[in-house]
Amino acid sequence: MIVDRCKECGLCINVCPQKVLERGNEFNIYGYRYVSPKYIEKCVGCRLCEYICPDFAIYVEVDGL
Amino acid sequence: MDIIHPLDRYLRTDRLPHIWCPGCGIGIVISAMLRAIDRHISEGHFTQDDVATVSGIGCTARATLYLNFDSAHVIHGRAIPFAIGLKVIKPNLKVIVIGGDGDIAAIGGNHLLHSARRNMDITVIMVNNMVYGMTGGQVAPTTPMKVYTTTTPYGNLEYPLNLIKLVSSLNTNYVARASVTHPHLIERYIYNALSRDGFSFIEVISICPEVFGRHIGFRNPVELFNKLKSMIKFKAKPSIDESDIVWGKEIVLGEYVNEYKSGFIKLLYGS
Numbered sequence: 045m046i047v048d049r050c051k052e053c054g055l056c057i058n059v060c061p062q063k064v065l066e067r068g069n070e071f072n073i074y075g076y077r078y079v080s081p082k083y084i085e086k087c088v089g090c091r092l093c094e095y096i097c098p099d100f101a102i103y104v105e106v107d108g109l
Numbered sequence: 110m111d112i113i114h115p116l117d118r119y120l121r122t123d124r125l126p127h128i129w130c131p132g133c134g135i136g137i138v139i140s141a142m143l144r145a146i147d148r149h150i151s152e153g154h155f156t157q158d159d160v161a162t163v164s165g166i167g168c169t170a171r172a173t174l175y176l177n178f179d180s181a182h183v184i185h186g187r188a189i190p191f192a193i194g195l196k197v198i199k200p201n202l203k204v205i206v207i208g209g210d211g212d213i214a215a216i217g218g219n220h221l222l223h224s225a226r227r228n229m230d231i232t233v234i235m236v237n238n239m240v241y242g243m244t245g246g247q248v249a250p251t252t253p254m255k256v257y258t259t260t261t262p263y264g265n266l267e268y269p270l271n272l273i274k275l276v277s278s279l280n281t282n283y284v285a286r287a288s289v290t291h292p293h294l295i296e297r298y299i300y301n302a303l304s305r306d307g308f309s310f311i312e313v314i315s316i317c318p319e320v321f322g323r324h325i326g327f328r329n330p331v332e333l334f335n336k337l338k339s340m341i342k343f344k345a346k347p348s349i350d351e352s353d354i355v356w357g358k359e360i361v362l363g364e365y366v367n368e369y370k371s372g373f374i375k376l377l378y379g380s
Contacts, residue, residue: 054331055132057331058335095137095144097137098129098135100140
């Protein structure tokens with residue numbers, strides 16, 4: 045996550061098939077409660093959140109690729 | 110700024126975060142476009158210096174400000190004439206026109222017709238959010254019927270302009286429709302459009318929760334996204350007759366025209 049680019053639209057939470065992401069309780073410098081990958085161990089690396097993020101805030105790095 | 114995101118080398122990161130509202134679909138289109146260009150560059154078809162982006166006025170046209178390519182931000186609706194001039198004088202450039210439906214379909218509609226008629230070698234990406242977003246949600250030529258906007262409080266009574274049918278009737282090489290709910294399709298269509306000569310037109314159905322969704326009861330970006338996703342239907346070979354947009358019914362995605370005619374530049378300069 046690049047937290048200062050997040051605008052809290054929630055599209056990434058909506059599209060994630062594994063429900064990895066969750067809206068956090070902390071604020072970034074623009075006052076948005078940014079999304080955090082709370083259940084990162086469930087992630088399968090499908091990159092749907094990276095594709096759907098309109099703010100270039102999320103990217104997925106998969107080990108071993 | 111350091112390169113953190115994989116697409117940061119194509120972005121002016123000191124300008125980010127961008128001005129678009131939370132949940133706006135334009136950022137999804139831009140990131141899909143950058144992935145398509147990145148795939149072309151990694152396959153060695155052209156380099157980053159060979160890409161030029163042109164845009165007019167509007168929310169979508171702000172995109173050229175954030176893209177790290179040679180870019181021009183010209184007057185309202187005149188992005189396509191500028192792009193034609195650029196392409197004719199520098200034929201090895203890949204010229205991409207990004208615009209909204211107000212810029213490309215409404216005020217620049219005539220330029221769209223005539224560049225499509227000439228089969229000019231440019232790629233036009235039209236982000237269709239079905240409303241004039243930047244000026245406060247007035248009715249646009251692409252607004253579907255019976256939809257409430259700021260200037261149609263009793264529902265829109267005008268038939269919308271169907272750009273797919275219009276551009277398909279001209280001498281074009283590639284006409285496709287994608288949607289922000291399926292970003293992989295946007296990437297694939299832009300990749301296909303950039304790998305051929307001639308005029309290619311991609312309409313991307315986008316979401317505008319701030320001024321379009323507000324009047325029709327989907328203020329939350331996620332609700333509007335899911336509503337649009339429920340209407341989307343993908344077909345491998347759709348017919349042009351089923352391309353009409355009616356709010357609440359199916360919106361058919363796919364490649365409507367897919368041909369390999371020679372473009373204007375090849376006729377002008379020879380092979």
